Amino acid sequence: MSQVLPDDATLVHDLIGIGFGPSNVAMAIALSEHNARADGQEAVSAHFFEQQPRFGWHRGMLIDDATMQVSFLKDLVTLRNPASEFSFLCYLQSRGRLIDFINHKNLFPLRVEFHDYFEWAAAKVDDLVSYGHEVVGVAPVERDGTVQHLEVTVRSGEGLEVHRARNLVIGTGLRPLLPEGVERGDRVWHNSELLAKVDALEGTSPSRFVVVGAGQSAAENVAYLHRRFPDAEVCAVFARYGYSPADDSGFANRIFDPAAVDEYFAAPAGVKRRLMDYHGNTNYSVVDIDLIDDLYREMYREKVLGTERLRFLNVSRLTDVKETPEKVRATVTSLVTGEETLLDADVVVFATGYSPADPLGLLGEVADRCLRDDDGLVRVERDYRLATDPGLRCGIYLQGGTEHTHGITSSLLSNTAIRVGEILDSLLGRGTRSSGADTARTVADGTGSAAR
16 A cells, blocks of 8 residues: 655655666766765765675676676766776776786776676775665555655565665666576576586586577586586587677677667667667677687587587577486487487586566556556656656666667666666756755664664
8 A cells, every 4th residue: 555644754865776786886876976066956865775795796607718798998987977987997097907908909808807897886886785685665655646755665684674765776687597497406507607506516527518508608608617627528509500600890889879779769669679680699699709719619629639528419409407416317309300319417507598677576556557568568768767657756767678668788788877877867857856955764663763
């Protein structure tokens, strides 16, 4: 039920952020920079809640030699504010590696290095986040027939807290995707947990791995396992003849330009579908050509030497997985002949991608006020704000889950800096800020204790 508050309603945050991955870290930075140059009347009060105990971004995929697929210039801030002290270049200077990086002549840092950059940036705005705090529900707060605030219930080791906000920004990231009927287990992994689990295999002499998938992560997993376990066979299973190279040419990369979001948003539905069909190979189920060449070269070398540990079961699908305490049996079926190949493996790794979290999953009855299109998908305005009925005055902004309205950059790093700037401009333009005298407070157990 909506709560009807008296006139002396508890003061609220201008913005509460759910999740603190790279997108909401960038949001916190944009807010911090804005507040540093704003007078008291223009400052935006905000706080973010993250269920992880500390910042972490795809930690299970930080393979030591894996590189980013986007330029370092597409960091958390540069496209929005090239002079920002939160840039990747400022990070390099703080680590004493700026000259070394320049001499490296490379636009694409190691993934472990970019993760360290994210951690560095997140630490500089850690006064705006509470780690170990999981948002478990959102409820409307109604006054005079309209919802003017949202009540956000947060769970931590100390119990439940309730915070209030004029606006939300949801950045809960992606969820690992497995084929229907497949469940994770001790020997059945999603690639997102590769590094978290692989150490347990040290000293066990695994004899075979099966890696399912045709994208960048799948190829990286194949190369990593082949290198780390020199006595094990690594079997790659995919429906194609081989890995397809990512199109990172200059013209194709214009799909990631900020202006492309405007064009995609304004395009008719049929044009949107064609654009995704045309340019899906810039991001989905594709692999860097250098990695493809390395894997093919290694496969051929092993054939010459007669020591084949790298196997590619192409034009095939994994059709069954049975796990026991000692092994996992994978059934691989040829798409051409229907012939089945049984593989007894130590581990099967599914590099089968991710799905966006349901943006309305936490909103409870507030979700009923969010509008949908003819296909049942949530309607999202150009400023990344959910379209709602007029009775909901609060802004609910999405960082992800907007591919159907804003295009391929919905959950990618390429447009993060621009996106958070647009969300901040929307907040300021809609006038949904506190007055200079307002102070955000927490409603926990009725004591009105200060927000952390």
